[in-house]
Amino acid sequence: MSRESTGTLELTVVDAFADGPFTGNPAAVAVLGSFPDEARMQQVAAEMALAETAYCVPRSDGDFDLRWFTPVAEVALCGHATLATAHLLGGAPSFHTRSGTLECRVEDDGMVRMDFPADPPAPSEIPPALGIADVQAFARTREDVLVELADAGAVRRYVPDLAVLAGLGTRGVIVTAPGDRPDIDCVSRFFAPNLGIPEDPATGSAHCALAVWWGERVGREQLVGEQASARGATVYMRRCGDRVELGGRAVTMSRVTMLA
Helix, strand or coil: CCCEECCEEEEEEEEECCCCCCCCEEEEEEECCCCCCHHHHHHHHHHHCCCEEEEEEECCCCCEEEEEECCCCEECCCHHHHHHHHHHHCCCCEEEECCEEEEEEECCCCCEEEEEECCCCEECCCCCCCCCCCEEEEEECCCEEEEEECCHHHHHHCCCCHHHHHHCCCCEEEEEEEEEECCEEEEEEEEEHHHCEEEECCCCCHHHHHHHHHHHHHCCCEEEEEECCCCCEEEEEEEECCEEEEEECEEEEEEEEECC
């Protein structure tokens, strides 16, 4: 996990939503006695240069406070770094965050289940400057936009214009289509240039919207999503009213000591 002493900070790097080492999304996790000042947390996240760095502090009631930083900003919700933290802690940790309390549990086979708020996408008009061909549907979530394409191949082939996507002014852009294998219900990619993340390898929070979007289309509450980044990721989803259970696996990869 992590240990903080005078002038040092230890972090563990975990591949989250991973089917094995070097897949999924790597997150750095620091479990500390108290939070460093915000500037220090941001500097460490920038130095780690991963999509997210998570800072976790135990509470007196047995729960944990949890914060997440990209290389350029603190964010309100991050699925893969939460999964990474739960993987390290084990058991059934409860995290207090800017997005409310997130309940997690680590099953005997290593699967991590997380209870997140659902994020129903609201259909919207396609912005003229979007610059994506053959859009089937366009919607807005709390912080992102969702772009549905005709098929999984179109998602895989899509080459983003990051300046255009940044100009939409959202946290990120979800590009998605129906799955192209019997065991995959939907395929997606996630781009967040405004957070310093050109393409995110695996995005748990985006699946809080995808679970609703595709669940309503296929008429099922349980779905499996593939995030078609270069590293690849698998996310298990179950819609539970206004909540979504996200599931995935994780692999502990390395430990880093920050000396300054």
